[in-house]
Amino acid sequence: MSDAPVMGINLVKDFAAAGDFEKKHAPYIWLEPQGDKVVVNVEVGHEVAHPNGPDHYITWIELYAGMAPIVRLDLSPVVTHPRFSVPVSLPVGTVIRAIEHCNLHGLWAYEVTL
Numbered sequence: 135m136s137d138a139p140v141m142g143i144n145l146v147k148d149f150a151a152a153g154d155f156e157k158k159h160a161p162y163i164w165l166e167p168q169g170d171k172v173v174v175n176v177e178v179g180h181e182v183a184h185p186n187g188p189d190h191y192i193t194w195i196e197l198y199a200g201m202a203p204i205v206r207l208d209l210s211p212v213v214t215h216p217r218f219s220v221p222v223s224l225p226v227g228t229v230i231r232a233i234e235h236c237n238l239h240g241l242w243a244y245e246v247t248l
């Protein structure tokens with residue numbers, strides 16, 4: 135894929151098979167059971183680092199449980215890294231979707247099922 139701006143939400147369905155441009159932008163999700171909760175970890179640039187300077191950076195990340203927004207993280211370039219972890223109490227089978235916004239390349243999403 136080129137480095138051109140991308141319109142719409144780009145849902146990366148198979149992270150392992152994604153190219154470097156997709157891996158730079160897709161908000162990777164991994165889950166860690168913790169007692170009666172699950173910790174949802176989200177990171178943009180998990181395998182291929184995304185730029186984090188004033189001219190090109192991840193501006194925000196949102197997390198959804200199904201269609202419901204549950205977390206929003208607004209980021210500043212240079213001083214913050216696009217990663218967070220949050221414990222959740224949700225039923226098995228819930229689809230967890232993260233959407234991120236790159237100031238140059240638009241919206242990117244990835245999802246997992248609890």
Ligand SMILES: [Fe+2]
Nearest residue numbers: 236237238239
């Ligand atoms: Fe970007």
